[in-house]
Amino acid sequence: MKTRxxxxxLWGAGFLLxxxxxxIWYTALVFFLATLAYYELIRMNHIRLMDWHGLxxxxxxxxxxxxxxxxxxxxxxxxxxxxxxxLLLFITVASKNRVEYQHIxxxxxxxxxxxxxxxxxxxxRIVNGLAITLAIVFSTWATDTGAYxxxxxxxxxxxxxxxxxxxxxxxxxxxxFLAVVTMILFSFITDSLTISQALLIGLxxxxxxxxxxxxxxxIKRTLNVKDSGSILPGHGxxxxxxxxxxxxxxxxxxxxxx
Amino acid sequence: MKTRxxxxxLWGAGFLLxxxxxxIWYTALVFFLATLAYYELIRMNHIRLMDWHGLxxxxxxxxxxxxxxxxxxxxxxxxxxxxxxxLLLFITVASKNRVEYQHIxxxxxxxxxxxxxxxxxxxxRIVNGLAITLAIVFSTWATDTGAYxxxxxxxxxxxxxxxxxxxxxxxxxxxxFLAVVTMILFSFITDSLTISQALLIGLxxxxxxxxxxxxxxxIKRTLNVKDSGSILPGHGxxxxxxxxxxxxxxxxxxxxxx
Numbered sequence: 001m002k003t004r005x006x007x008x009x010l011w012g013a014g015f016l017l018x019x020x021x022x023x024i025w026y027t028a029l030v031f032f033l034a035t036l037a038y039y040e041l042i043r044m045n046h047i048r049l050m051d052w053h054g055l056x057x058x059x060x061x062x063x064x065x066x067x068x069x070x071x072x073x074x075x076x077x078x079x080x081x082x083x084x085x086x087l088l089l090f091i092t093v094a095s096k097n098r099v100e101y102q103h104i105x106x107x108x109x110x111x112x113x114x115x116x117x118x119x120x121x122x123x124x125r126i127v128n129g130l131a132i133t134l135a136i137v138f139s140t141w142a143t144d145t146g147a148y149x150x151x152x153x154x155x156x157x158x159x160x161x162x163x164x165x166x167x168x169x170x171x172x173x174x175x176x177f178l179a180v181v182t183m184i185l186f187s188f189i190t191d192s193l194t195i196s197q198a199l200l201i202g203l204x205x206x207x208x209x210x211x212x213x214x215x216x217x218x219i220k221r222t223l224n225v226k227d228s229g230s231i232l233p234g235h236g237x238x239x240x241x242x243x244x245x246x247x248x249x250x251x252x253x254x255x256x257x258x
Numbered sequence: 259m260k261t262r263x264x265x266x267x268l269w270g271a272g273f274l275l276x277x278x279x280x281x282i283w284y285t286a287l288v289f290f291l292a293t294l295a296y297y298e299l300i301r302m303n304h305i306r307l308m309d310w311h312g313l314x315x316x317x318x319x320x321x322x323x324x325x326x327x328x329x330x331x332x333x334x335x336x337x338x339x340x341x342x343x344x345l346l347l348f349i350t351v352a353s354k355n356r357v358e359y360q361h362i363x364x365x366x367x368x369x370x371x372x373x374x375x376x377x378x379x380x381x382x383r384i385v386n387g388l389a390i391t392l393a394i395v396f397s398t399w400a401t402d403t404g405a406y407x408x409x410x411x412x413x414x415x416x417x418x419x420x421x422x423x424x425x426x427x428x429x430x431x432x433x434x435f436l437a438v439v440t441m442i443l444f445s446f447i448t449d450s451l452t453i454s455q456a457l458l459i460g461l462x463x464x465x466x467x468x469x470x471x472x473x474x475x476x477i478k479r480t481l482n483v484k485d486s487g488s489i490l491p492g493h494g495x496x497x498x499x500x501x502x503x504x505x506x507x508x509x510x511x512x513x514x515x516x
Contacts, residue, residue, distance in 0.1 A: 045360075081339075082512060085370045086505070092476040093469065096420035100480040102303075102360055105367035109359070112343045112366070162354035211351060218350040222358040247344070254340060 004234030011232055011241065012141070019125065019133055026125050027067065034065055034118035036238040037246075040229040041110045044220070045103075053091045053099045057107035060084045064115025067126055084108065117246025120253050128258050135186040136205060136252070140244050142182040143175035143206045150174020164217045172210055179206035201257055205248050212247025216240065262492030269490055269499065270399070277383065277391055284383050285325065292323055292376035294496040295504075298487040299368045302478070303361075311349045311357050315365035318342045322373030325384055342366065375504025378511050386516050393444040394463060394510070398502050400440040401433040401464040408432020422475045430468055437464035459515055463506050470505025474498065 018029045038061055039049050048054050063080050088104035125133045151171020159167040183202030187193040193201070216239060220228060229237020252258045276287045296319055297307050306312050321338050346362035383391045409429020417425040441460030445451040451459070474497060478486065487495020510516050 078336075079512065081370065082374050082508065085367070085374060086509070086512075088367075089371065089473045089476075089505075090469065092480075093418070093421060093472045096418070097476050097479055101367070101477045102364060102480065105363040106360060108370070109343070109346075109363035109366050112339065113347065116340050116343060160351070160354070163351060211348065214351045215347045218347075218355050219359045221355055222350075222360065247347075250340065250344070254337065254344075 001234075007233050007235055011235070016134070016137070019137065020130065022125055022130060027122055030118050030122040031062065031065055033238055033242065034061060034114050036229070036231065037114050037118075037242065038110065040237045040239045041114065041219075042107065044223045044225045044228065045106050047103055047106065051099075052095070053088060053104060053107055056084065056087055056091065057111050060108075061111040061115050064111065065119050065122065067119075067122060069126075084111075114246065116250045117242075120249035121245060123253070124249050124258060131186075131190050131192065132258065135183060135190075136201075136248060137245065138186070139179045139182045139202055139205045140209045140248050142178040143209045143244065145175075146178025147171040147175030147210070150177075160214060163214055163221055167214075175210060176203065176206040179203075179209070201252070204252060204255060204257060208251040209244035209248045212244045215247065216243035259492075265491050265493055269493070274392070274395070277395065278388065280383055280388060285380055288376050288380040289320065289323055291496055291500065292319060292372050294487070294489065295372050295376075295500065296368065298495045298497045299372065299477075300365065302481045302483045302486065303364050305361055305364065309357075310353070311346060311362060311365055314342065314345055314349065315369050318366075319369040319373050322369065323377050323380065325377075325380060327384075342369075372504065374508045375500075378507035379503060381511070382507050382516060389444075389448050389450065390516065393441060393448075394459075394506060395503065396444070397437045397440045397460055397463045398467045398506050400436040401467045401502065403433075404436025405429040405433030405468070408435075418472060421472055421479055425472075433468060434461065434464040437461075437467070459510070462510060462513060462515060466509040467502035467506045470502045473505065474501035 015029075018026050035058065038058060042049065042054055042057065049058065060080065085108065088107060092099050092101060092104060124136065147167070148171070151166075151168045151174065154170045154174075155168030157169040158165070159169050159172050180199055180202035183193075183198040183205065184195060187195060187198035216228070220226065227236030228239035231237055232241060235241055273287075276283050293316065296316060300307060300312055300315065307316065318338065343366065346365065350357050350359060350362060382394065405425070406429070409424075409426045409432065412428045412432075413426030415427040416423070417427050417430050438457055438460035441451075441456040441463070442453060445453060445456035474486070478484065485494030486497035489495055490499060493499055
């Protein structure tokens with residue numbers, strides 16, 4: 001527990017510092033974390049990074065990560081997807097089927113899952129600025145905190161035991177509550193959101209964050225893995241730590257709430 | 259053999275008739291064939307079409323199939339991809355992991371593979387017209403024919419035995435030869451291509467067509483299936499019959515040869 005708290009604080013503080021710095025620092029961090037998460041995700045399915053298909057997936061992930069302003073008038077992302085699909089299919093042939101169709105499908109999906117997630121994590125900081133990015137991060141963390149303490153104190157009814165046996169409905173609601181409170185506090189401080197906007201955004205953050213958490217649990221359960229990695233003592237891997245945020249940011253953009 | 263020849267001629271004639279008709283007829287045929295191919299491809303991996311994830315993949319495939327002119331100013335394909343990825347991840351959670359990460363990855367990849375292939379099959383007819391579409395189809399079929407007869411007569415050196423044990427290098431070169439001859443003939447008849455253009459296009463068609471064939475063989479070998487389906491007696495499934503064309507058309511567009 002002590003390791004867990006210390007690592008958590010150090011990780012959180014380091015992350016926030018780079019969010020604050022923004023610019024190239026934050027973009028570089030996003031690329032770095034996405035690469036680690038990619039490594040964790042493919043290793044869970046016994047795909048090696050240092051292999052033709054592992055590296056091809058990584059390059060595609062990086063293409064997705066580039067900020068939108070780099071892409072404009074540069075190259076169609078559609079063509080990139082298409083080239084990626086063809087290259088991967090070609091690798092199955094060139095490798096004489098050592099690389100199977102299911103492997104390349106896993107890579108494509110993983111690149112998209114992480115690509116969208118981390119891309120919008122970066123895009124929000126660039127386009128929407130520091131304040132709202134921090135508010136989203138805090139609100140997501142508030143979800144975890146609220147769910148943990150309320151679940152511990154009052155948790156009775158299992159939320160989704162097939163995938164995550166320890167989560168309870170009470171905890172989940174506690175998470176939603178604390179996330180919404182955080183977002184409303186933010187709206188008071190900055191005056192940039194109305195209360196109803198803050199309420200809606202807080203709700204979306206908390207619900208999509210919890211679903212993101214369940215999604216990652218589902219993946220790990222399928223692959224019989226407990227933690228995605230071990231880079232953060234007591235917290236598992238990078239993916240375990242960011243599973244909520246990489247769903248929260250894209251969903252907020254998709255729903256055009258930002 | 260007799261069944262095979264008769265089915266082959268009927269299928270070929272029917273296909274060419276609809277290519278000739280063009281417009282809504284050809285687009286409808288493309289949607290129909292793509293749907294059959296999708297059904298074959300997911301069934302090979304024991305995914306049911308009439309299931310949430312099977313249907314979600316199909317809807318996404320159809321989105322990719324729509325001609326470019328329908329999309330313009332309508333909806334970003336990027337957003338569609340993204341929504342599809344999220345929906346599929348959500349289905350893993352909602353199904354309590356009966357639908358696994360590897361299944362949804364398989365669906366995403368399959369939708370892209372068929373989506374791009376059939377989309378460009380349609381797009382070529384719309385944008386580039388009847389003559390060149392027919393030339394490409396004939397040149398692809400010429401590849402098969404040349405490979406079959408030259409391989410039968412002079413085939414000695416195995417081409418890629420790990421994936422397709424009966425193919426020979428001699429046959430493959432015979433396929434390239436007949437495809438290029440077909441394209442050059444076309445350039446004489448229509449006067450729309452220079453000889454060197456015809457030579458290059460014929461070469462690209464034949465090589466990418468043969469690779470497309472190997473790709474589909476690789477998929478089937480991975481999944482321990484002999485034919486993708488049995489809709490065409492003696493010829494296997496729709497995917498077996500169109501595996502070359504759904505790679506040829508996109509590659510020609512990607513290389514900006516059309």
